[in-house]
Amino acid sequence: KAGVTQTPRYLIKTRGQQVTLSCSPISGHRSVSWYQQTPGQGLQFLFEYFSETQRNKGNFPGRFSGRQFSNSRSEMNVSTLELGDSALYLCASSLIFGNGEKLFFGSGTQLSVL
Amino acid sequence: QQQVKQSPQSLIVQKGGISIINCAYENTAFDYFPWYQQFPGKGPALLIAIRPDVSEKKEGRFTISFNKSAKQFSLHIMDSQPGDSATYFCAALDQNSGYALNFGKGTSLLVTP
Numbered sequence: 001k002a003g004v005t006q007t008p009r010y011l012i013k014t015r016g017q018q019v020t021l022s023c024s025p026i027s028g029h030r031s032v033s034w035y036q037q038t039p040g041q042g043l044q045f046l047f048e049y050f051s052e053t054q055r056n057k058g059n060f061p062g063r064f065s066g067r068q069f070s071n072s073r074s075e076m077n078v079s080t081l082e083l084g085d086s087a088l089y090l091c092a093s094s095l096i097f098g099n100g101e102k103l104f105f106g107s108g109t110q111l112s113v114l
Numbered sequence: 115q116q117q118v119k120q121s122p123q124s125l126i127v128q129k130g131g132i133s134i135i136n137c138a139y140e141n142t143a144f145d146y147f148p149w150y151q152q153f154p155g156k157g158p159a160l161l162i163a164i165r166p167d168v169s170e171k172k173e174g175r176f177t178i179s180f181n182k183s184a185k186q187f188s189l190h191i192m193d194s195q196p197g198d199s200a201t202y203f204c205a206a207l208d209q210n211s212g213y214a215l216n217f218g219k220g221t222s223l224l225v226t227p
Contacts, residue, residue, distance in 0.1 A: 033214075042116075042220055043158070045214035056211075056214060090158070107156050
């Protein structure tokens, strides 16, 4: 079956703009997590959604938000972009909520903020 | 604050050699320790994982060694191949919280022919 699909693959934005990233989980998976990957900090947890509700949130400012739709697809939004938001944003899906053991990652969206 | 410390940052190994990547943690609540492999342009993929009730787990050429008292674990890649060239991340999970993997910063492995 198809894996986790993230769109777009690449984005270039300027400071102050906002951006929306999309993630389609593996069919049947109901939990979607988002991670930020940077060379300096590695992978850091942003938040997890299950049944259209944010269940857990990492230590990121409120400019980072997300949502999940009834078909389990998820979007992540970053408002008022800063240079430091340049990163690879990874989406991961799992069958059930809170199952950090069975995460399947997408290929990510590479965001560059100029 | 990085809860899992990984070393080295980069590693060059000759084909057929042994690649060793080390990780250390402080939080004794961690009870699941996976390793992820990431190729350029791809997301991380689970490679192998261990729980603290065993000291070693082997899957093919990949072995995790786990030292609970020292709060350290390592990945050994035996007979390293050029196709193993990738970035490797160790991680740790507190299953009571269940949701957020704590990743190391990654090791870029290059296996030369």
